[in-house]
Amino acid sequence: METTPTGAGPQAAAPLLQVDGVTLAFGGVRALSGVGFGVQPGSITAVIGPNGAGKTSLFNTISGFYRPTGGSIRFEGNDITRVPAPQRARMGLGRSFQNIALFRGMTVLDNIKLGRHAHLQTNVFDALFYLGRARREEAELRRDIEERIIDFLEIDHIRHAPVSALSYGLQKRVEMARALAMQPRILMLDEPVAGMNREETEDMARFILDVRAEWGVTVLMVEHDMGMVMDLSDHVVVLNFGQVIAQGTPALVQADPEVNRAYLGSGDVGELRRKLQAAARGNTAVGAA
Numbered sequence: 001m002e003t004t005p006t007g008a009g010p011q012a013a014a015p016l017l018q019v020d021g022v023t024l025a026f027g028g029v030r031a032l033s034g035v036g037f038g039v040q041p042g043s044i045t046a047v048i049g050p051n052g053a054g055k056t057s058l059f060n061t062i063s064g065f066y067r068p069t070g071g072s073i074r075f076e077g078n079d080i081t082r083v084p085a086p087q088r089a090r091m092g093l094g095r096s097f098q099n100i101a102l103f104r105g106m107t108v109l110d111n112i113k114l115g116r117h118a119h120l121q122t123n124v125f126d127a128l129f130y131l132g133r134a135r136r137e138e139a140e141l142r143r144d145i146e147e148r149i150i151d152f153l154e155i156d157h158i159r160h161a162p163v164s165a166l167s168y169g170l171q172k173r174v175e176m177a178r179a180l181a182m183q184p185r186i187l188m189l190d191e192p193v194a195g196m197n198r199e200e201t202e203d204m205a206r207f208i209l210d211v212r213a214e215w216g217v218t219v220l221m222v223e224h225d226m227g228m229v230m231d232l233s234d235h236v237v238v239l240n241f242g243q244v245i246a247q248g249t250p251a252l253v254q255a256d257p258e259v260n261r262a263y264l265g266s267g268d269v270g271e272l273r274r275k276l277q278a279a280a281r282g283n284t285a286v287g288a289a
């Protein structure tokens with residue numbers, strides 16, 4: 001498929017993140033083929049697509065866990081295609097994972113502290129216990145940031161609880177807290193509301209909007225919950241079989257026949273149709289079931 005840099009019209013600001021012609025293969029499986037899109041600063045951009053479309057592969061490529069076989073990724077104008085993942089995190093690419101990747105035996109606070117590791121010139125244990133080369137002032141600044149995050153995400157009451165004792169929704173929130181502790185310029189959320197009940201979904205949607213409004217963080221998310229995607233996103237990128245088949249505003253994407261066809265082929269039609277129809281009627285309550 002032809003790929004052109006998008007989202008960067010004459011009036012638009014330079015994209016914070018620009019993905020161009022990215023291709024990724026696992027042996028004979030082409031997970032991504034010429035994927036291209038831009039993420040505008042201050043936007044909420046969603047990547048959607050049926051199961052196996054390549055969304056996680058794309059996220060892993062952007063955050064540096066996978067090296068693409070072709071194409072380029074630019075962040076704040078710099079080519080980061082060959083920059084290792086930890087360095088990308090330090091540059092401001094923060095992310096959460098589809099399957100929660102917290103240290104379950106550790107407390108909420110200690111998990112959040114691990115987020116700071118991306119910025120301290122010290123090893124992970126130093127980061128936890130403020131030892132070694134970690135400078136005191138920097139540690140204090142980090143503590144302030146952590147306190148703000150804990151307050152912001154309303155997790156003060158569980159700060160000393162082991163992660164394993166928390167509900168799934170709270171664990172997802174702690175994961176977001178840890179990603180925020182890295183002070184990202186762009187926060188990449190992999191299925192932030194997967195497995196959540198409606199109330200947890202609505203809470204998370206509110207936090208995502210507030211992160212953008214209060215912290216000025218740009219958000220790029222992969223999400224299956226169409227109600228949430230259509231409610232929150234400025235720009236939606238639709239993947240199918242590793243290719244971008246449509247992108248634009250939620251309204252534009254919802255009306256695209258190829259998008260509907262892609263989902264029709266995915267088997268999970270009923271629920272998606274219902275959500276798209278509800279969204280089209282203006283009944284776009286977040287996480288509408």
Ligand SMILES: Nc1ncnc2c1ncn2[C@@H]1O[C@H](COP(=O)(O)OP(=O)(O)OP(=O)(O)O)[C@@H](O)[C@H]1O
Nearest residue numbers: 026029030031049050051052053054055056057058
């Ligand atoms: N590590 C891997 N090794 C081999 N093939 C892989 C690997 N990861 C993904 N794939 C394949 O690449 C394609 C895209 O998978 P990916 O997990 O990126 O899709 P997805 O859109 O995230 O799916 P889901 O919505 O189910 O999470 C699929 O065909 C998948 O089988």
